[in-house]
Amino acid sequence: MVRFENVGLRYGTEREVLSDISFQLHRGRFYFLTGPSGAGKTSLLRLLYLAQSPSRGEMTLFGEDAANLPRAARPALRRRIGVVFQDFRLVPHLTVYDNIALPLRLGGVSEEEMTGPVDDMIDWVGLSASRNARPETLSGGEQQRVAIARAVITRPDLLVADEPTGNVDPDMAVWLLRLFGAMNRLGTTVVLATHDMTLMGRMKDASVMRLERGRLTDPTGALRNPPQSWTPSEENGEPW
Numbered sequence: 001m002v003r004f005e006n007v008g009l010r011y012g013t014e015r016e017v018l019s020d021i022s023f024q025l026h027r028g029r030f031y032f033l034t035g036p037s038g039a040g041k042t043s044l045l046r047l048l049y050l051a052q053s054p055s056r057g058e059m060t061l062f063g064e065d066a067a068n069l070p071r072a073a074r075p076a077l078r079r080r081i082g083v084v085f086q087d088f089r090l091v092p093h094l095t096v097y098d099n100i101a102l103p104l105r106l107g108g109v110s111e112e113e114m115t116g117p118v119d120d121m122i123d124w125v126g127l128s129a130s131r132n133a134r135p136e137t138l139s140g141g142e143q144q145r146v147a148i149a150r151a152v153i154t155r156p157d158l159l160v161a162d163e164p165t166g167n168v169d170p171d172m173a174v175w176l177l178r179l180f181g182a183m184n185r186l187g188t189t190v191v192l193a194t195h196d197m198t199l200m201g202r203m204k205d206a207s208v209m210r211l212e213r214g215r216l217t218d219p220t221g222a223l224r225n226p227p228q229s230w231t232p233s234e235e236n237g238e239p240w
């Protein structure tokens, strides 16, 4: 569903921060993106969620040429991608409910249609008691659960997360990883950037993409060939 071929990225006239990046992401898989600080993880994720265009190379997303996408075609492709950031990026003056409902409102879903799914989602992330609270009154872990709920309320094909557990305690990090795992079991492809080796060890089936000074290594060998044994699981105890 995603293919990068010899992708390079430079900011302005500086040297390339990403060079010769080639990989494929397979539908329904879980990927960790790791590497030292400054290796280019955020830059690679920004390419994936179309916040940045590559300086060279080929980039195919959901079968579309994403490297040369006309501006007008970007929103439709972008709607198929959910994004979660380390610093949550919630809208401060909106309640938990309204933050999670935001992508549906922007997509033109009626208030009547969205109430059930948004409340189910609030329940799923364990925040029913905070439905009408503003983000500033929540803990970091609670805010990140709102951010994850907002990112997945549209059931994206691809979920991209940039150090989503960086600002929460270790127990909450495991809780959040379970949410990403549950989404993944429902068929969403997940790419999660992290430094946290313990967290990576908890997701045994995940593939690991490692960046070193702007170049990608493939320690699990899974980026070019999909694992033969793997099939998406239909099991789900989640509300949607």
Ligand SMILES: Nc1ncnc2c1ncn2[C@@H]1O[C@H](COP(=O)(O)OP(=O)(O)OP(=O)(O)O)[C@@H](O)[C@H]1O
Binding pocket: 011, 014, 017, 035, 036, 037, 038, 039, 040, 041, 042, 043, 044
């Ligand atoms: N907007 C920008 N303009 C110029 N250089 C940038 C910009 N964003 C990132 N860089 C540079 O690109 C390189 C890769 O940065 P990036 O943030 O992608 O790495 P990272 O692996 O995510 O690091 P960290 O783990 O510290 O967040 C760094 O040298 C950084 O200084």
